[in-house]
Amino acid sequence: MQRRVIVLLIALFASVSWARAQQIEYGVRFDSVHMLIGDHQNLTFMVRSDIPLSLKFPVLEGEIGGMEIVSGPVSDSVKEDNKYIYSQVYKVTAFDTGIYVIPPQSILIAQEGYDNAMTTDSIMIAVNTLVIDNEKGIVDIEAPLPNPVTFREALPYIIIILIGLAFISGATYIIIRLLNGKPIMPVRKMVPVPPYDVAVRAIQQLDESGLWQAGNEKRFYSELTDILREYLDGELDLACMESTTPQIIRYLSYSDKVDERSREFISDMLQCADLVKFAKMMPLQDENRNYLKGTMTVIDKIHANFVIPAEGDQNPTQEESEHNVDKESKEVENV
Numbered sequence: 001m002q003r004r005v006i007v008l009l010i011a012l013f014a015s016v017s018w019a020r021a022q023q024i025e026y027g028v029r030f031d032s033v034h035m036l037i038g039d040h041q042n043l044t045f046m047v048r049s050d051i052p053l054s055l056k057f058p059v060l061e062g063e064i065g066g067m068e069i070v071s072g073p074v075s076d077s078v079k080e081d082n083k084y085i086y087s088q089v090y091k092v093t094a095f096d097t098g099i100y101v102i103p104p105q106s107i108l109i110a111q112e113g114y115d116n117a118m119t120t121d122s123i124m125i126a127v128n129t130l131v132i133d134n135e136k137g138i139v140d141i142e143a144p145l146p147n148p149v150t151f152r153e154a155l156p157y158i159i160i161i162l163i164g165l166a167f168i169s170g171a172t173y174i175i176i177r178l179l180n181g182k183p184i185m186p187v188r189k190m191v192p193v194p195p196y197d198v199a200v201r202a203i204q205q206l207d208e209s210g211l212w213q214a215g216n217e218k219r220f221y222s223e224l225t226d227i228l229r230e231y232l233d234g235e236l237d238l239a240c241m242e243s244t245t246p247q248i249i250r251y252l253s254y255s256d257k258v259d260e261r262s263r264e265f266i267s268d269m270l271q272c273a274d275l276v277k278f279a280k281m282m283p284l285q286d287e288n289r290n291y292l293k294g295t296m297t298v299i300d301k302i303h304a305n306f307v308i309p310a311e312g313d314q315n316p317t318q319e320e321s322e323h324n325v326d327k328e329s330k331e332v333e334n335v
Contacts, residue, residue, distance in 0.1 A: 024049045026107055028120040037129045040070055040093050045120065047086045047107060056108040057088040065102040067092040067125075094127045195234030196303045202227045203296050212288040218280075220288065221273035228266065228295055235302060245270040257305045262298045269295060 025048040035041050045057050060069055072090035094100060107118045177184050206227065211220035229240040238251045249267045252258045269291050275281040
């Protein structure tokens with residue numbers, strides 16, 4: 001039992017001796033021992049230790065040693081070369097010349113095995129003013145050194161100038177357009193395609209598609225009736241797209257631009273198309289071809305009533321008139 005107590009006391013003594021053998025350095029310093037009146041200096045308290053410590057640096061407010069405290073404290077801790085370095089920095093200034101003395105300050109160690117306080121030495125700093133050469137007399141104030149303008153500083157002004165130029169250009173454009181009686185935004189006029197040209201192009205494309213030759217009679221008659229309905233809508237201003245076959249024939253009976261033979265052909269073609277689309281009737285190949293050509297003939301005949309004859313052709317001879325009538329009658333009869 002006594003042996004254990006002796007070993008325990010030896011171990012405790014060794015640990016305390018080791019802790020006190022750790023080296024701790026501390027002090028206070030200025031950046032320089034001289035400064036100009038009104039300049040700022042860093043007053044730094046510093047502790048360097050072999051082991052990490054818990055420290056309480058002095059708390060300064062207002063002034064110290066006759067010098068005014070501008071800001072602080074700023075604390076920091078780093079480890080360099082296996083040393084723990086702790087610092088606390090105050091920024092101070094003085095507005096009068098002379099020698100200023102910073103009195104000793106206490107740094108507390110909140111850690112077992114050490115004295116509670118470490119007291120720094122007092123330090124001095126000389127505050128000087130500018131040396132005036134009386135022989136030169138009164139001289140002008142030095143102008144500030146030119147500082148080149150960076151792109152970041154000039155960027156806001158560049159943006160403002162560009163916005164101003166854009167606003168002036170836009171306002172000038174609007175004023176000129178209004179003074180000339182033109183709309184502010186140019187309107188692109190769409191030249192309407194005559195219904196006759198649309199119908200001729202559509203029938204040509206339908207003929208080249210070969211729908212009925214491929215067995216697509218339903219689609220063929222659907223497109224053919226749409227072409228005729230759209231042409232009658234555009235040329236005669238009739239609501240044929242939304243009307244049934246009897247309604248279309250009734251509308252045509254009121255128009256002096258469509259003769260009796262043309263109405264009969266249109267009625268036959270629309271009725272045949274209805275049977276194909278809704279009753280699945282299969283017309284002969286010759287019927288399909290005749291309805292396609294007959295539709296083009298009827299469109300040509302109706303369109304001829306809207307064409308203004310050229311000079312010299314306004315008074316055709318009786319013989320030419322009879323020839324044209326006989327030709328149109330034969331085309332419709334063949335259909």
